[in-house]
Amino acid sequence: xxxxxxxxxxxxxxxxxxxxxxxxxxxxxxxxxxxxxxxxxxxxxxxxxxxxxxxxxxxxxxxxxxxxxxxxxxxxxxxxxxxxxxxxxxxxxxxxxxxxxxxxxxxxxxxxxxxxxxxxxxxxxxxxxxxxxxxxxxxxxxxxxxxxxxxxxxxxxxxxx
Amino acid sequence: xxxxxxxxxxxxxxxxxxxxxxxxxxxxxxxxxxxxxxxxxxxxxxxxxxxxxxxxxxxxxxxxxxxxxxxxxxxxxxxxxxxxxxxxxxxxxxxxxxxxxxxxxxxxxxxxxxxxxxxxxxxxxxxxxxxxxxxxxxxxxxxxxxxxxxxxxxxxxxxxx
DNA sequence: CCCATTTATCTTGACGTCAAGATAATTTTA
DNA sequence: TAAAATTATCTTGACGTCAAGATAAATGGG
Numbered sequence: 390x391x392x393x394x395x396x397x398x399x400x401x402x403x404x405x406x407x408x409x410x411x412x413x414x415x416x417x418x419x420x421x422x423x424x425x426x427x428x429x430x431x432x433x434x435x436x437x438x439x440x441x442x443x444x445x446x447x448x449x450x451x452x453x454x455x456x457x458x459x460x461x462x463x464x465x466x467x468x469x470x471x472x473x474x475x476x477x478x479x480x481x482x483x484x485x486x487x488x489x490x491x492x493x494x495x496x497x498x499x500x501x502x503x504x505x506x507x508x509x510x511x512x513x514x515x516x517x518x519x520x521x522x523x524x525x526x527x528x529x530x531x532x533x534x535x536x537x538x539x540x541x542x543x544x545x546x547x548x549x550x
Numbered sequence: 551x552x553x554x555x556x557x558x559x560x561x562x563x564x565x566x567x568x569x570x571x572x573x574x575x576x577x578x579x580x581x582x583x584x585x586x587x588x589x590x591x592x593x594x595x596x597x598x599x600x601x602x603x604x605x606x607x608x609x610x611x612x613x614x615x616x617x618x619x620x621x622x623x624x625x626x627x628x629x630x631x632x633x634x635x636x637x638x639x640x641x642x643x644x645x646x647x648x649x650x651x652x653x654x655x656x657x658x659x660x661x662x663x664x665x666x667x668x669x670x671x672x673x674x675x676x677x678x679x680x681x682x683x684x685x686x687x688x689x690x691x692x693x694x695x696x697x698x699x700x701x702x703x704x705x706x707x708x709x710x711x
Numbered sequence: 712c713c714c715a716t717t718t719a720t721c722t723t724g725a726c727g728t729c730a731a732g733a734t735a736a737t738t739t740t741a
Numbered sequence: 742t743a744a745a746a747t748t749a750t751c752t753t754g755a756c757g758t759c760a761a762g763a764t765a766a767a768t769g770g771g
Contacts, residue, residue: 412684523573
């Protein structure tokens with residue numbers, strides 16, 4: 390069965406037969422798949438008045454456990470974004486009343502970001518729906534395939550982190 | 551071996567043992583991997599004065615074959631972006647002298663985007679380096695693993711397009 | 712043949728991200 | 742302990758993207 394990426398590869402093979410496009414096929418499918426998945430995942434967050442970006446921050450705080458507090462630096466590390474992006478995300482979440490900036494007693498350069506009561510409620514509801522949606526998105530793969538795919542992704546990811 | 555995603559899952563299992571996080575693991579690895587790969591890929595384009603966005607457009611034109619012309623609508627379909635985004639990309643590429651807007655003789659609503667001579671030279675050089683880089687990025691996977699991964703991605707992608 | 716609908720592209724305004732640099736506090740070095 | 746280097750966060754300005762709507766041309770039903 391020929392998919393969209395196969396058509397792209399066929400074009401390249403016709404136009405540039407000197408290129409070995411096998412890697413392009415894999416990486417192209419990974420990129421397209423990610424785009425589709427990201428859009429589907431975003432829908433659930435929208436239902437909770439969140440975005441993937443804001444959920445990432447709230448989720449990192451929630452899963453860190455009580456008292457649901459982390460520094461901006463900690464949050465940057467887990468979310469793979471720059472400091473400017475994290476400042477902006479925190480600003481938005483603070484405006485929305487979902488997190489608060491607290492003084493860091495140990496280091497006056499830094500602050501501590503904490504979930505508010507409303508932020509906690511919001512992320513609890515969102516993560517429950519999000520996890521259910523994630524299973525839905527993968528249900529076209531049998532258990533064995535899912536495990537194999539996860540294993541291969543892990544292997545490849547290990548080369549980068 | 552425990553990777554970054556495993557640590558996230560372990561946190562969720564501790565905090566929310568009611569959630570089945572197996573799908574989150576796979577999707578999290580996919581997302582992080584994509585982010586790492588996108589950054590590495592971008593580096594090569596930067597060397598050629600391009601971005602992933604501009605390369606996508608030039609590459610679509612190049613692989614369509616002579617005379618290297620497509621409509622904005624065709625380009626939107628292959629690149630998965632909205633019309634506003636495509637207009638902007640074409641504007642930038644036109645300013646850079648890499649593509650040109652030509653009248654569409656069959657439909658006066660539309661235009662035809664064509665590679666300029668400089669655009670063709672640029673994309674030829676970029677794609678050669680890009681393909682080599684793609685192989686480099688996957689070289690930590692043996693052939694068999696690469697094929698297996700590609701097959702699983704294809705299967706999952708089929709559910710979305 | 713004409714009007715309503717659809718199609719192709721562009722415009723606008725808002726948002727999220729990043730890179731680079733600024734600021735202020737901590738840590739290290741001499 | 743004072744100066745230098747490092748660290749944590751925020752600021753700024755530019756860019757790419759999107760959703761929604763505008764414009765203009767093609768198409769189809771009456």
